[in-house]
Amino acid sequence: MTGAGPVGWRDVRDEVLGRIRSRIWAPGDPIPNESDLARDLGCSRGTVNRALQALADAGILERRRRAGTRVARLPVRQARFRIPVLREEIEAAGHRYGYRLLSQGFARPPAAARRGLRDAFPEELVHVVAIHEADGSAYAHEDRWINPDAVPGVRGADFSGLSANEWLLRHAPISDGEIVFLAREAGEGEAAVFGCAPGAALFRAERRTWHQGRPVTTVSLTFRPGHRLETTI
Amino acid sequence: MTGAGPVGWRDVRDEVLGRIRSRIWAPGDPIPNESDLARDLGCSRGTVNRALQALADAGILERRRRAGTRVARLPVRQARFRIPVLREEIEAAGHRYGYRLLSQGFARPPAAARRGLRDAFPEELVHVVAIHEADGSAYAHEDRWINPDAVPGVRGADFSGLSANEWLLRHAPISDGEIVFLAREAGEGEAAVFGCAPGAALFRAERRTWHQGRPVTTVSLTFRPGHRLETTI
DNA sequence: AAGTGGTCTAGACCACTCC
């Protein structure tokens, strides 16, 4: 390295990436330790550390104490996507957001919903069904169960004006969650909501969240036909 | 803070998270600057910086120079998922992986595929169609177009034994990419491959990748009925 | 103009792991 100018961690990252792409360092190969790299690149070890951590975080490098740093054999591609509140997603796309509460109650969840919550939770849960609209037509159908033991005050909440999603964001802390994406054929109800044929392929996201081990909510969001979830690597 | 013991950046992160969850710092509120926090928590500014950067990265905080750090009003949930090579995904699930090349050629892509590649690319592309199997039955259908200008040697590559996916991982560097997930109704060909009814809802991932602005490959992966993409928040 | 986060440095100690 005889490059001029300041050396930031992004420069180090790009330099390392370049050496990997040009096969100077091939998949599986060890790369020099941080101190040597720092001397080589003309910066401090801290800067190299930051760059290599970013690359390890992205799956390009594998690092282990004492064992050193290696180029990953099969670079694990990762993608990340934001999960916006539906209202923001719709408004960001330039459409007018609408919300219609179909039902709000207190009931025993069916077996399918119970399975999703695992762990312990009361017999009866708050059940909310609603439609999110874009420019007046149905955008997504929401079917949600909320554990009142984990969310104080949810029994008295009114979800006719504010969606349960946004209400929960403000009132229920969350520590963990999982999401499942799948394709599903429209049932009679969904066909009516979306004005499509029964059996049409719909995109669905099922989300379950916990707070410190206690199930908080499980929600199933079914999107109108043609919905696409886009993300960047 | 009168806590004893060493203060690591994870401790700082957890302390800040606790104050947010207990509403000491509510959504939209500004939090103290890094120097004050460091003095308060009994550590150096660098440690605070690392913790706050992690929280900002997770969407919990919003930070801007001069303007300071605030608790995000609508915490943007983010999910991240790994995109494993299909062989690994199938083997990790405990199944036997199989691969069948259906066709490999050189052709003009249809309009739909051309649109996906945007930018400039040659008239004719390498076209690969294959099936990935789990325990002998079809798991995913792959339809891929590869830009020979961006991937030297792809014209002579043989994808009958090694999937194009793995071949490309070893031979084609990638700088950017995008993925789209959607639900789609099975056509005649897919119904035959998967042994399902035409019109069944199938989960599909479309991925496009570039290297330094040049399109490398576009691939459409259609999964067998019932496929679920799972991820963690 | 001034205050904030972004980053680099040089040094240090530690945890982990492989030999």
Next chain:
DNA sequence: GAGTGGTCTAGACCACTTA
């Protein structure tokens, strides 16, 4: 035991933004 990455520190300068 020894070498590696993980992390903390104290200080410094800079870039950006807002008042």
